[in-house]
Amino acid sequence: MSDQTPPGAPQQAVLTGAGTLRTEEMILNVGPQHPATHGVLRVMVTLDGERIVHGEPVIGYMHRGHEKLLEQRDFRQITNLLSRMDWLSGINNEIPASIAVERLMELEVPRRATYLRVILAEINRILNHLMFTGSFGLELGATTPVMYAFRERELLQQAMEMATGGRMHFGFIRPGGLKEDVPKGFVALALKGIRQLQKAIPDYENLLMGSEIFKARTVGVGRLSTERALDHGVSGPILRACGVAYDVRKAEPYLNYDEFDFDIPVGTTGDAYDRFFVLIEEMKESAKIAEQALIDLPAGSHLGDVPKRLTLPKGEIYSRAENPLGELGYFLVSDGDAKPYRMKVRTPSFSNISVVSHMLEGIYMPDLIAVLGSMFFVVGDIDR
Amino acid sequence: MAIEKPPVDELVPRGEQPRTLSPSKHKKRTFGTGMLKGLSITFRHLISKPVTVQYPDEKDLLPPRSRGVIALKEENCTVCMLCARECPDWCIYIEGHKSTREIPGKKRGKKVNILDRFAIDYALCMYCGICVEVCPYDALFWAPEYEYAEHDITGLTHEMDTLKDWMYSVPPPEELEDGAMGPAVKNQLPDNTPKGEGG
Amino acid sequence: MIEEVFANPYIQLALKLGVLMILLPATLALGWVELKIGAHIQHRMGPMYPGGFHGWAQTVADGIKFVLKENVVPRNADRVVFSMVPFITMLGAALIFVVIPAGQNLVIEDLEVGLFYVLAASSIGVIAVLMAGWSSANKFSLLGALRAAAQLIAYELPLVLSASAVAMLAGSLSLVDIVQAQGPASPTGLYIPFAVYQVLGFPIFLCAVTAELTRPPFDMPVAEAELITGPWTEYTGIRFAFGFFAPEYIAMIGLAAVGATIYLGGYLPPVPALDFIPGIIWLLLKTGAILFLLIWVRWSFPRLREDQLQKFAWKVLIPLALLNIFVTGALKLTPWV
Numbered sequence: 001m002s003d004q005t006p007p008g009a010p011q012q013a014v015l016t017g018a019g020t021l022r023t024e025e026m027i028l029n030v031g032p033q034h035p036a037t038h039g040v041l042r043v044m045v046t047l048d049g050e051r052i053v054h055g056e057p058v059i060g061y062m063h064r065g066h067e068k069l070l071e072q073r074d075f076r077q078i079t080n081l082l083s084r085m086d087w088l089s090g091i092n093n094e095i096p097a098s099i100a101v102e103r104l105m106e107l108e109v110p111r112r113a114t115y116l117r118v119i120l121a122e123i124n125r126i127l128n129h130l131m132f133t134g135s136f137g138l139e140l141g142a143t144t145p146v147m148y149a150f151r152e153r154e155l156l157q158q159a160m161e162m163a164t165g166g167r168m169h170f171g172f173i174r175p176g177g178l179k180e181d182v183p184k185g186f187v188a189l190a191l192k193g194i195r196q197l198q199k200a201i202p203d204y205e206n207l208l209m210g211s212e213i214f215k216a217r218t219v220g221v222g223r224l225s226t227e228r229a230l231d232h233g234v235s236g237p238i239l240r241a242c243g244v245a246y247d248v249r250k251a252e253p254y255l256n257y258d259e260f261d262f263d264i265p266v267g268t269t270g271d272a273y274d275r276f277f278v279l280i281e282e283m284k285e286s287a288k289i290a291e292q293a294l295i296d297l298p299a300g301s302h303l304g305d306v307p308k309r310l311t312l313p314k315g316e317i318y319s320r321a322e323n324p325l326g327e328l329g330y331f332l333v334s335d336g337d338a339k340p341y342r343m344k345v346r347t348p349s350f351s352n353i354s355v356v357s358h359m360l361e362g363i364y365m366p367d368l369i370a371v372l373g374s375m376f377f378v379v380g381d382i383d384r
Numbered sequence: 385m386a387i388e389k390p391p392v393d394e395l396v397p398r399g400e401q402p403r404t405l406s407p408s409k410h411k412k413r414t415f416g417t418g419m420l421k422g423l424s425i426t427f428r429h430l431i432s433k434p435v436t437v438q439y440p441d442e443k444d445l446l447p448p449r450s451r452g453v454i455a456l457k458e459e460n461c462t463v464c465m466l467c468a469r470e471c472p473d474w475c476i477y478i479e480g481h482k483s484t485r486e487i488p489g490k491k492r493g494k495k496v497n498i499l500d501r502f503a504i505d506y507a508l509c510m511y512c513g514i515c516v517e518v519c520p521y522d523a524l525f526w527a528p529e530y531e532y533a534e535h536d537i538t539g540l541t542h543e544m545d546t547l548k549d550w551m552y553s554v555p556p557p558e559e560l561e562d563g564a565m566g567p568a569v570k571n572q573l574p575d576n577t578p579k580g581e582g583g
Numbered sequence: 584m585i586e587e588v589f590a591n592p593y594i595q596l597a598l599k600l601g602v603l604m605i606l607l608p609a610t611l612a613l614g615w616v617e618l619k620i621g622a623h624i625q626h627r628m629g630p631m632y633p634g635g636f637h638g639w640a641q642t643v644a645d646g647i648k649f650v651l652k653e654n655v656v657p658r659n660a661d662r663v664v665f666s667m668v669p670f671i672t673m674l675g676a677a678l679i680f681v682v683i684p685a686g687q688n689l690v691i692e693d694l695e696v697g698l699f700y701v702l703a704a705s706s707i708g709v710i711a712v713l714m715a716g717w718s719s720a721n722k723f724s725l726l727g728a729l730r731a732a733a734q735l736i737a738y739e740l741p742l743v744l745s746a747s748a749v750a751m752l753a754g755s756l757s758l759v760d761i762v763q764a765q766g767p768a769s770p771t772g773l774y775i776p777f778a779v780y781q782v783l784g785f786p787i788f789l790c791a792v793t794a795e796l797t798r799p800p801f802d803m804p805v806a807e808a809e810l811i812t813g814p815w816t817e818y819t820g821i822r823f824a825f826g827f828f829a830p831e832y833i834a835m836i837g838l839a840a841v842g843a844t845i846y847l848g849g850y851l852p853p854v855p856a857l858d859f860i861p862g863i864i865w866l867l868l869k870t871g872a873i874l875f876l877l878i879w880v881r882w883s884f885p886r887l888r889e890d891q892l893q894k895f896a897w898k899v900l901i902p903l904a905l906l907n908i909f910v911t912g913a914l915k916l917t918p919w920v
Binding site for chain 2 (some may be wrong): 162165184212215297
């Protein structure tokens with residue numbers, strides 16, 4: 001980064017004919033190490049005073065070669081690796097992979113396993129949204145909501161740990177069902193966590209969404225038009241904040257989402273405030289689904305009739321699911337072995353981030369943080 | 385090649401009535417009431433009991449399935465190497481040799497595997513539990529022990545004696561939730577009623 | 584009898600120095616209080632270990648840590664200016680305490696222009712911020728310094744305007760006179776703090792004080808997420824402690840004490856019957872109340888963007904402060920104010 005004229009020396013300014021002062025544009029690197037980006041994302045901004053002229057995200061700092069790793073592993077190992085992509089929504093990463101295998105091999109999943117998968121997925125969605133709720137407030141300067149969010153996360157994470165053994169990386173979904181059944185007390189603890197969350201959500205609504213300062217920082221900031229969002233393949237809460245009521249759980253129901261009663265919250269303007277609103281409302285909906293599933297949990301097996309060694313038939317399949325951040329898709333190509341020949345992952349954060357450069361033009365520097373914080377991405381998901 | 389984009393309406397399933405945002409609820413309030421409400425929330429939290437667990441004086445009890453550390457029961461291990469093979473990170477180092485165990489009263493003894501070295505490199509281990517799951521003789525167990533941090537990364541490779549010591553913290557198997565019926569068996573429908581029988 | 588003891592010039596000198604000596608421990612105590620309140624607001628416990636009882640020595644430990652750090656001056660920096668800055672901020676913050684009365688005669692120096700002097704002393708910090716940003720030879724620092732200077736200058740006006748309404752009510756700029764006008768010297772003889780008449784002015788004063796201290800929600804100049812600590816980025820160790828950390832808390836106590844003096848009645852008890860409790864206790868209680876408010880607000884709100892901050896000052900606070908002056912003037916026409 002060039003720094004030819006340190007302050008203290010005469011600045012170079014050129015007086016043009018019309019009498020206006022032309023100042024130099026400054027290129028600033030936000031990141032890759034920066035407290036406000038969710039991971040190692042670098043945003044190169046060209047600044048003119050306080051306004052951003054051009055901003056460009058530079059990705060790839062966290063590329064770990066996931067897709068190549070998956071080619072050398074069988075599905076039990078793959079399930080454990082997949083939650084490392086979008087680490088905030090572990091179970092939701094594993095589910096579409098198992099669904100792909102199940103569809104390819106035509107395996108039957110017991111009802112109990114399906115219900116448990118839905119419960120775990122929705123709890124994970126709540127955990128993910130709580131995390132982003134907290135961190136968005138933190139980036140805007142509100143240091144308290146993040147602590148409340150982590151407190152709500154605690155009970156639910158304890159429920160997840162009780163069932164799966166892990167708090168962030170679960171490795172619990174297997175093709176055909178689950179690894180093992182949930183222990184006694186899981187339903188009670190999960191319901192307790194959900195009820196506590198439902199009581200605490202009004203706190204976030206009033207502390208953040210109702211606060212005039214928060215509104216002043218987010219209303220009208222980072223507006224995304226529906227056209228542009230659809231052009232770039234944006235999905236998830238960001239697309240829904242733009243006004244498109246597209247949710248894979250309703251459009252192409254997987255597991256048994258069509259049996260549950262829930263709404264899809266949708267925004268109107270596509271600015272940061274609407275995105276945040278969609279996040280909070282989705283938490284309420286997920287809590288509703290999880291509650292229904294927990295109360296109606298049927299008796300049965302946790303794992304279907306699955307051969308000991310899973311040999312995938314030759315073929316290819318694409319399965320998609322609603323990750324908390326957007327649409328997650330797996331394109332699985334198999335050539336008859338236990339290990340996939342190729343497994344391409346379509347991650348939501350990658351497409352979501354591609355619109356950022358358009359949203360950064362003409363905004364102020366502090367708004368950069370607000371925009372990035374409201375885009376809900378995880379760098380592990382972008383780079384894989 | 386121009387790609388036909390489906391119209392936006394077709395993305396939304398027919399008949400679906402999504403709940404739209406009603407910004408008026410949050411946007412049209414008298415200026416200042418939102419902030420006062422925020423202050424009241426923080427005050428309410430100020431006077432309530434903190435949730436901190438003061439580690440290391442107080443310690444939370446981890447659930448039994450918690451993936452803290454892997455413990456080895458040496459008597460059950462037959463050096464089949466399945467765990468080392470299935471580990472996605474190849475962090476289990478096993479060395480063994482074959483030997484013959486004398487059986488009184490028989491001319492030929494029994495060929496057995498003796499375990500020489502069993503080490504797990506916890507710096508590589510990703511705590512997935514596949515080794516525990518795949519061991520056919522139940523020689524590996526999960527234990528909710530988590531206080532084994534080291535100053536040197538090589539200290540994280542734990543040998544057989546440490547792994548055997550950790551057996552003390554392995555919890556007993558726990559009861560499953562109501563309605564659990566174990567994995568489905570062949571010729572049974574997913575809800576465990578045998579196929580072919582009347583409902 | 585106590586007055587005779589205090590009349591002794593050597594005792595007076597000792598007391599005056601004593602006030603300045605107390606500032607640093609008071610800063611440490613206030614820092615600890617802020618950490619604890621902030622923690623409990625966030626449902627956690629804050630410092631618990633240093634010193635034993637609820638970590639009272641946390642800020643002391645922080646101070647020792649600052650002192651032990653390396654003394655770094657950037658190569659391109661203007662050494663003289665860079666080193667002068669902490670002295671200036673400390674000076675500006677400490678000078679406020681010269682006129683704050685803890686009793687009718689318990690004041691270091693009761694200047695006739697006390698209120699004016701306080702506002703002038705608190706604005707010394709502006710030049711220090713500019714000096715810090717310029718001499719650091721760092722783009723971020725300069726950006727932060729310009730933001731901070733613009734903010735501080737913008738919020739001087741509501742501060743001055745709301746304080747001048749108080750001066751109108753009391754008829755004098757001397758802080759002792761202002762306190763007395765809220766009690767024994769008021770037209771009705773009743774103990775009525777000026778906050779009752781300044782329903783508009785008191786909140787404006789508090790907003791202006793928060794902004795003068797660059798505390799959340801007005802802390803954009805030191806917003807970590809963007810500019811690390813703005814003009815103070817290059818300051819490490821003891822320069823940071825004495826240039827930014829300590830003066831912020833000292834000025835906080837000072838301005839809160841000023842607010843307590845001019846709006847809440849200073850060292851006067853709420854009712855004359857309670858005047859056996861020394862005035863300094865009342866002053867501390869009232870200052871503590873305002874400090875609590877400042878700390879509570881800090882942990883509850885996100886921060887305003889710089890242009891919103893400026894808009895708030897110029898388009899909202901200043902017109903309201905002017906309105907407040909008119910209202911106060913109208914109130915002065917009545918015989919009982």
